[in-house]
Amino acid sequence: MSGRIVALVLLAVTAALPLASAAYVVSFTVQLLLFVILAYSWNIISGYTGYTSFGHTSFFGLGAYASTLLILHAQIAWPLAALGGGALAVAVAWPLGLVMLRLRGSFFAIGMFGLARAFEALAFGWASVTQGGTGLYLPPAYDLRPIYYLLAALAFGLVFLTYRLDNSRFGLQLLAIREDEDGAEALGVKTTRLKVRAFVLSAAAPGICGGLYATYLSFIDPPTAFSPATELTTIAMVLFGGMGTVLGPLVGAVVLSVLYEVLWARFPQIYLGMVGLAIAGVVLLMPRGVLPLAMRRGWLPHGRGALRRLASRAVPAEA
């Protein structure tokens, strides 16, 4: 139950942070929360289900544009507009998932990468709506705390959701798809339905988060909305922490955010290269990430504990 205590402490610190600290710390934490949200979302489809997406910023960007346009043209309050962004991301992800998830492995990754590039091109080209490369401006938000708290709620919600997923049959079935999709299908797992559900689930929060981020910046343009750097950073975080684990994305996001903050401050011109090196390093040196390593060494309990507990309840003594 130490896990619960840690979670409560984290929650308290996150809640108290904007009241007590400098603007710099808050803006750093906003970035961190943003990446926690993106990392957890990416982890659902790419970590658990094994469909590595190189274009999840598509949903972030769609959400950002949708919510900005809703605020500008329909005068909708920004929290609702952000929800609208999430709704659009979900509405797009559903049919898209049915199509894209028929691609496997590398081809899904490239298909998603191309999708983000196509959206970016459309955002540039459809200038009558998006103002093209000039971008869209929103009236600046003077009080950033509400945005901060919404991002924090979303981030904690996703951690909790992932914990539930990890201990559910749905989560196991997603892992089965990752391991051997055809085998799972042959054994009665409804793979198409489940993976589309995972894909939609992984698109919702980035959509909302894109809307919140646009409000936070009071600005959005194609390179910000569909940024390959955002994509890459997200992937690096989950890879580093451990794909398909509950705490991996959090560990990855915190460690790499701190690392990048140091690098960003001193050498902004090599930011992208450093993210690339981080990914290459993880792929070459510990492709499973930190958390699975810690689990195997016994420093951390294994995931999917609920099932184990059920099992030990049913059979008290092992033969």
Add this chain to the structure above:
Amino acid sequence: MRTAIELLVNGVLLGGIYALMACGLNLIFGVMRVINFAHGEFLSFGALLGVSLVIGFGVPFLLAVVLVAVAIGLFGFLMQAALVERVVDGPPIMSLLLTYSASTVFVNGGLLIWGGGYQGMPGVFSGSVSLGPMNLSQARLVAFTVAVVLTGLVYAFLAKSMFGKAIRAVSEQPEIATVSGIAAAQIRYLTFGLGGLMAGAAGVLLAPMFASDPQMGARFVIKAFTVIVVGGLGSYVGAFVGALTIGVVEVVGGYLVGQTFATALLYFLMIAFLLLRPSGLFGVGIRR
């Protein structure tokens, strides 16, 4: 009518250069089932290196093509030996992640070396040639000719030389470890080197037509993917035909709906092929 023919010819000319890039990408895929995400950077480095040589040092254009091709070829060889070789037996997504991250590092390296601005090659083949009723850009004609010759040379190398035959043998049966005494690892290095060489040359050939910058790779690598998906994964001839097709689609599409939407169109073409005809026009049809 005249416009139609001119568009068609221009499309084919552009496609010839894409062929040079995509044939190498497909060769690598055929031999080791690795999709080289950094292939775009082979091209952009080729272009920028070409600009530096021609504009900075006054090297003649065609000599620059040769020098850059050799340099990028060596770069590709080393990349395979140092990086990709380590994950070549792992799940395909690992090698894709590795080349994706390598691509990022290269882009960043390019920005440090050349800066973020666009670099042109003014005064090189800037004229045009009248062919009957058509006016064709000199740069495109030269680039197309060189590209097709080079693609043909590599094809002949694959067909005739011992190394080339070994590459084809491994491509058809990736499990085999040695072909007539040549180790599979050597074949992989050489293949990656060849891919680099071709993409590097394509970069220099593009430089007189379009301004180059270190971030241009992503745009071209997506085009190259589209080409090999349409042409057929793993098929050299397929990549060539696919490249000409994509060149025409891009030029004609750009004329009809504008450049931005033509880019999106290419993307949808790629997805449609992946879903409906995963073996492409000529391919062996590997979906994983």
Add this chain to the structure above:
Amino acid sequence: MGATPLLVVEGVVKRFGGVVAVNGATCSVAERSVTGLIGPNGSGKSTLFNCIAGVERPDAGQITFLGRRINGRSPSQICEIGLARTFQITRLFREMTVLENLVAVAHGLSDAAAVRRAQELLAMVEVGHLQHALAGTLSYGQRKLVEIARALMFAPKLLLLDEPFAGINPRLQNRILRYLERLRDRGVTLFLIDHEMRILLNICETVLAMDAGEIIAEGAPDVIRKDPRVLAAYF
């Protein structure tokens, strides 16, 4: 025959490019029977199984299971009607524990019920002690046993077994034989591919022989063993 056929295969054809793997195979499997399928390598046995399980879509012909036409349905839909299978080369989810392998494919059960059922099945094939082991760390024989248990998770009417006795020692073969007999006694219909005549003689009531994509003979095992067409196919 007597009993009503549970599975009816009529004129099934499956081509891969120019190669005809299954060429108009026709056969049936009686309810509560144990039916064997033999034939030389490349005669189309596994492809026929894949067609029945919905992994491959037949180019022609009809497959009826429990009175319902099943060709064209997805594997998971066919599973749901009551057909389960094991694979020639075991396909456990390697990164998951043995217990998780079973629970993942359960349907229509609560988590607690699924765990209980999984533990019963693992106990039945006497690998209960391995429930928390990662599937990837099991020996080949253990994987075969777990795979049989996993296929039983949703109480199938028909179990397709693709070479359950191949590549394991005689002691384990006898163990599996014993489990299969127990399943038969519980009313599960078994349809299995194998080469081990010794075992097929032991357990099967009917043996089908396949060659070049067609069913060439059908009968009691000791009759099939001496059938000249079958001998001709093998030699």
